[in-house]
Amino acid sequence: MLTDIEIAQQAKLKPIREIAEGLGLSENDWEPYGHTKAKLSDQLVEKLAHKPNGKIILVTSINPTPAGEGKSTVTVGLGQALNNIGKKAVIALREPSLGPVMGIKGGAAGGGYSQVLPMEDINLHFTGDLHAITSANNALAAMIDNHIHRGNELNIDPRRIEWKRVMDMNDRALRQIVVGLGGPLRGVPREDGFNITVASEIMAILCLAKDLKDLKARISNIVIGYTYDEKPVTVKDLKVEGALVLLLKDAMKPNLVQTMENTPAIIHGGPFANIAHGCNSLMATKTAAKLGDYVVTESGFGADLGAEKFLDIKTRAGDFEPDAVVIVATVRALKMHGGVPKDNLTNENIDALKNGMKNLEKHVETIESFGLPFVIAINKFPTDTEAETETIKSWCESRNINVALTEVWANGGEGGIELAEKVIQQTESKERNFNRMYDLHDSIDVKIRKIAQKVYGADDIDISAKARKQISFYEQQGWDQFPICMAKTQYSLSDDPSLLGRPNGFTISIREIRPSVGAGFLVVLTGDVMTMPGLPKKPAALNMDVTEDGKAVGLF
């Protein structure tokens, strides 16, 4: 069997000019980055304001397992399938982070015959957006330490600086460090640490900003820390918002590429799905909606985290609603949710499958409670038995739920035609009543409780003393009007990663709440959240190479 990169390198890519012209774009609407990548103008949404928006299809999934669900693959495959049946579809995806690419095999560019290309570039430096975010984040950090070093006019308490430096790398040794050592010429000593770039608040901001003006306003509002008398200090106080926006002006432009089957794909932004909202940029989604009749986009992790944040955070920032949802599941992953260990997944096991489908059932209920029409996509693996797929189908039929088997990994768009047709039907469904999970005017603890009970199925929430104190401080600051961004394990509906399937009788423990005032949400931490990953014993980097004529080797 061919690997993803081998399949990718066989693809016949069209010049990006043809893809751009196929979208009706003129010379000034885009800039080439090489022959197969482009940056689109950040002013297309405004320029095309008169055009109706395409239908927005959100792809989400059950809680992820090590068995793999293939959410990105289905997203790409569905886009290709829509084009296959004569619809004008545009895919909107996140940009992968370089750190994990170097660490563990796996990316965010789809797989098999449903990939976005050129996958080597997309998985490495792409058009430099993550590098620009790294630069802006670290310019701010340097300005903060320089301000303190140069007399600290703003009275910033070095022990209360919340702004961390970032690196787009898995580098555990930078998690906890001490900076400014070595005497008066080397700054003011303090405890510090690095996050991975995608965890930067600037990434979240870039993905929620409507335009450069909004970007600047949000960046101005970032709270970088507190004074000795515990007043928030913002980027605006430091007067560097202009420089940061200057560093980000090209990163704000959505990137255009294509799939294996030449379907246009906009890949832009990639915030963490735990301490941030985990979706591609609003700019990308809105631009795609102006260029396509259908936009296929995804959210991070399972529906409990990714779809909830897409619907409660991103659609609020952009004032829009999706037209249909796709919930991706695999037989293998459902069997894991039903208790089968990873090594036994190739054996048929109908009981475990039925048991694991309770996880799917919960996510179905969640999407129903958001009032959105949906289709379940079963992403087929070669080892799935007919009895297994039939079990899922009849479960769906008995509940009047739309379901489609997809084989987009092996067959590209061809493998997703049934899904595409059912999704189109759903986008035209009159049975919709989109409503978000909570009201912005709810108090912070009411918002958290609504998510925990309605989306996770928790009995209750348990807020720590530290978090209580934070809530009352944030209420004083007026930050209680923000939406909530839950940071919870992606593996379980609960906050315990070992509870697969559909746990019940559990409580969600709220450890800490961090304000992302620039991004405009409160991050609610239910446990330790790793914002700087580490490398495994044998990093994927050990297999990577380049041929003498510049071809990538060993990348996936």
Added chain:
Amino acid sequence: MLTDIEIAQQAKLKPIREIAEGLGLSENDWEPYGHTKAKLSDQLVEKLAHKPNGKIILVTSINPTPAGEGKSTVTVGLGQALNNIGKKAVIALREPSLGPVMGIKGGAAGGGYSQVLPMEDINLHFTGDLHAITSANNALAAMIDNHIHRGNELNIDPRRIEWKRVMDMNDRALRQIVVGLGGPLRGVPREDGFNITVASEIMAILCLAKDLKDLKARISNIVIGYTYDEKPVTVKDLKVEGALVLLLKDAMKPNLVQTMENTPAIIHGGPFANIAHGCNSLMATKTAAKLGDYVVTESGFGADLGAEKFLDIKTRAGDFEPDAVVIVATVRALKMHGGVPKDNLTNENIDALKNGMKNLEKHVETIESFGLPFVIAINKFPTDTEAETETIKSWCESRNINVALTEVWANGGEGGIELAEKVIQQTESKERNFNRMYDLHDSIDVKIRKIAQKVYGADDIDISAKARKQISFYEQQGWDQFPICMAKTQYSLSDDPSLLGRPNGFTISIREIRPSVGAGFLVVLTGDVMTMPGLPKKPAALNMDVTEDGKAVGLF
């Protein structure tokens, strides 16, 4: 008077396609990065091997002063002037580093009507080369700490790791840090520090590598530190050379842009001029020589550092020799060398000028002792008096030295025609006998002494006990066959920055010697060298902004 950015934004840029086609390049020889930047294939030198090389003109200067010499401006202006008189010229320059752009007004893109464009892009992220170098450098750092964390099979001594992380930022708080704090999940604690990206050995390597194969060989040879029993540990031992080259494969491709007057300019690589050799990439120079009949390129700082390293390090790595040298000076800077403080430079002062010209005289002698023909370029400022410029001219005439007044800042190529004509004459001069300053087989201390005495005019060198010990260790390792890369103050011919003009009776103190085994040179430190700059009290970033339609403001 208009600022550089205002002049730049008035320029009529040609589409980069026209520039590329003007150089005879076909579709596969280059890739667009936006409409006015391109990356050239890294295989052009090989592809055009049958073509004769253009003449290479090296631009250097007197020891820099705060008064400014305008070496980059003259380099760009001379390229434009050559095109003006019907010659096919290509300029080869270094890429600016983002850190200093955010810190202090000033860049490496020329000035006035002799600038390379688009200056906003060139001074910010450009085509991402520095970001790729940062990533490769830091991937290696993460692999080192991960190796130790995961059992340390190679027996690396954490106290003897020489490889530092880098950031393209002026961030003094990172100069000296402690990493790996916080317990066993957060790596192994050790002292560490960040350099600015341009100080990375990977930058030096990228600038000296002939092709991807050479790049990989040099990266494999990097010594990252030592084992507990003091054996060198290389990148090859860690098996990550393939991944690092993969991260650098696009950064190896030279960047094509144009000047204000549409003269082609290749801007590629920018290593430090103290702990590295301070020239644009060999790839850029060699590619330019295949595309133009004349290549105008520059080296860092004054001739004592930049030209010496260009001639002793870069021309050895690339096995070529320049056809002529231009030595840039200004009346203002020469007066500073003659003892006038910065605030009094607008007053005519012939005595100080004559006194300061001893600095110029030493650099003239140096270029003569390299056996190369040269022209002195007096880069004219509005405040220079005729008596002053006449003083320099008659000094030159009495010594039979070619000299030309240039007004390229104010008048672009038009202002450099006399210089261009004299330079062409010199490239055709038969009086040349290029010989380098030392032989590679000389011992380390003999090489250092030859540079100190012949280039700086020192009486002697004084090698510290530490450096002596290092020399004997490097001799055991076989590293004594490398050329020498001196790290000395750029402000003086001596190692004391306060000694302007032409000091004599001094000794050069050698504090320490560091091996750059991958780059292939020994860095000889004559004092404290700053490899991570800091920000000033009012960083240039405070004035930067972007208009709502994306135009850069306050950048220079």
